[in-house]
Amino acid sequence: MLFINFRVGDGQDKAAWLDAALSGVLGPDQVFRSSGPSMSGTNTRRSCGTR
Secondary structure, eight states: OEEEOOOTTTSHHHHHHHHHHHHHHHOGGGEEETTSGGGTTOOHHHHHTOO
16 A cells, blocks of 8 residues: 655646556555545555554
């Protein structure tokens, strides 16, 4: 699992590119962006397998 964190305003395009590239390698359920739509309502502890 990979979490991509970036500053809003100067990294969105690079984060989106990185997300797409790594999702193709790792799978779309393994890559998350800090401001991405996949994070809304996500229990990240559960997703990461931590308690």
